[in-house]
Amino acid sequence: MTYPNQNIPFYLQLVSLLRKALDVLDKQGQTEVFQFLKSQQNADGGFKDRGGRSDLYYSLFGMLLLRAIESEVRSQKSEVEKAKSGGAFPELVGGNSPLGTWNLELETKLKYFVERQSSSQVPGFIEQCCLALLQKELRINRISRTKTLLKLTRSFWKERYSINLSYRSFVLFLTLDAVLPFRELLQRFSGKMLSRVEVNEHSPCSEIAAKVFLLKMLGKDGSDEQQLLVPFASESGGFRAFQHLKQSDMLSTAVALFALQFAGYDLRLLKPASLDFIQQNYLNGAFLSGDGDQTTDLEYTFYGLLALGTLAD
Numbered sequence: 374m375t376y377p378n379q380n381i382p383f384y385l386q387l388v389s390l391l392r393k394a395l396d397v398l399d400k401q402g403q404t405e406v407f408q409f410l411k412s413q414q415n416a417d418g419g420f421k422d423r424g425g426r427s428d429l430y431y432s433l434f435g436m437l438l439l440r441a442i443e444s445e446v447r448s449q450k451s452e453v454e455k456a457k458s459g460g461a462f463p464e465l466v467g468g469n470s471p472l473g474t475w476n477l478e479l480e481t482k483l484k485y486f487v488e489r490q491s492s493s494q495v496p497g498f499i500e501q502c503c504l505a506l507l508q509k510e511l512r513i514n515r516i517s518r519t520k521t522l523l524k525l526t527r528s529f530w531k532e533r534y535s536i537n538l539s540y541r542s543f544v545l546f547l548t549l550d551a552v553l554p555f556r557e558l559l560q561r562f563s564g565k566m567l568s569r570v571e572v573n574e575h576s577p578c579s580e581i582a583a584k585v586f587l588l589k590m591l592g593k594d595g596s597d598e599q600q601l602l603v604p605f606a607s608e609s610g611g612f613r614a615f616q617h618l619k620q621s622d623m624l625s626t627a628v629a630l631f632a633l634q635f636a637g638y639d640l641r642l643l644k645p646a647s648l649d650f651i652q653q654n655y656l657n658g659a660f661l662s663g664d665g666d667q668t669t670d671l672e673y674t675f676y677g678l679l680a681l682g683t684l685a686d
Contacts (some may be wrong), residue, residue: 382551384506386435389681390631391441391675397685405658406459406674407472410438413671418486423670427486429495429503434675436483436507441675442476446554464629478548484511492521498541502548509552522552543583546590564567572598578614578625582632589636599638602629606643611663621650623663627676644684651680 396404413420413435419427420435487507495501501524508518510614529545581602588595605612611621612629630647634640640647654661659669660677 378514382546384551387679388437388440389443391438391678391684392444394678394682394686395441397681402655402658406438406678407442407475407658409658409669409674410435410442410671411475411479414482418482418484420483420671423668429490429500429507431671432483432486433503433506434617434671436480436510437675438508438671438678439476439483442472443480447611447628472495481508484513487511488517490512492524493525495521498525499544501525501528501670502544505548506551518552522604543587546587572601574601574604576601576618578602578612579628581605582625582628585636589632595636599633599636602633603638603643605629606646607648607650610646610648610653612647621634623651623654623660623673623676623680626650626663627680627683630680634683640684647680648684651677651684 395406404590413431415427417427419429420432422428422463431686487504490504492501493505495504495633501521503526503567505518505521507513510523525545525548529541544603570584571586572584581598585595585598585602588598604616605625606629607613607619609621611623611626613619613621614625626647630640630643633643650663654663654666654673654677656669659674661667661669662673
């Protein structure tokens with residue numbers, strides 16, 4: 374993958390990878406993912422965190438998965454129409470199908486949840502970014518979206534000591550890329566932030582991956598950072614959060630594979646073990662964290678599908 378289409382927000386390119394992951398799964402696997410997603414939505418429309426509470430962070434993952442399923446429905450509907458024109462009549466899955474209706478119901482409930490969120494009550498920078506993305510994608514009114522963006526800018530600097538700059542810059546880029554039309558200005562700002570980011574072999578895998586992505590997005594040489602990222606791969610499969618750890622995890626695996634593939638790195642040697650790791654951590658429509666925790670949630674399901682979609686790209 375490159376960063377090719379100036380008209381498509383980057384987060385929608387992430388959705389395309391989720392869609393590719395769904396295409397890799399058989400019909401039973403797809404159904405299990407759909408049912409798991411449905412089980413993770415609370416009555417108030419928000420998606421559950423690990424404690425069962427409605428949460429903006431987890432709701433963003435829910436929205437991205439809904440978009441991937443929506444694109445799957447559209448694609449299958451198109452195939453149905455083609456088949457009809459050729460005289461065949463396979464089972465309808467698009468349009469007014471149960472899956473299409475079900476997807477719309479979940480999105481409607483989610484929009485109701487997001488409409489009741491106020492930027493003044495959202496605690497931190499990451500949550501502010503999640504709210505901004507959800508408001509944009511669900512077409513919440515412009516006044517609420519403007520207030521969120523103003524609060525977002527302040528919280529970016531407020532949390533400069535609690536969140537690594539490379540990760541903050543990546544999340545901010547992802548958000549502003551979705552909600553603002555001025556991509557050249559955004560890239561210039563990202564370049565200034567990137568010049569202050571330093572990573573080494575002791576940095577977390579996710580922070581190095583964020584810098585690899587930003588370097589490639591800005592058209593800069595990131596070969597040194599790519600070489601820093603590769604040793605995080607475990608021989609048993611997946612990537613570790615830190616090089617000294619023995620256990621891989623799904624988050625590190627997904628972001629490392631995604632960043633390397635985005636930067637044009639050849640993943641063929643890493644692919645077999647990574648696919649084994651992903652498969653071993655699939656459970657009834659969800660993905661586990663990979664570090665021994667048997668709890669399923671939307672965050673790791675998102676990362677599992679992102680890793681699978683990256684390897685299928």
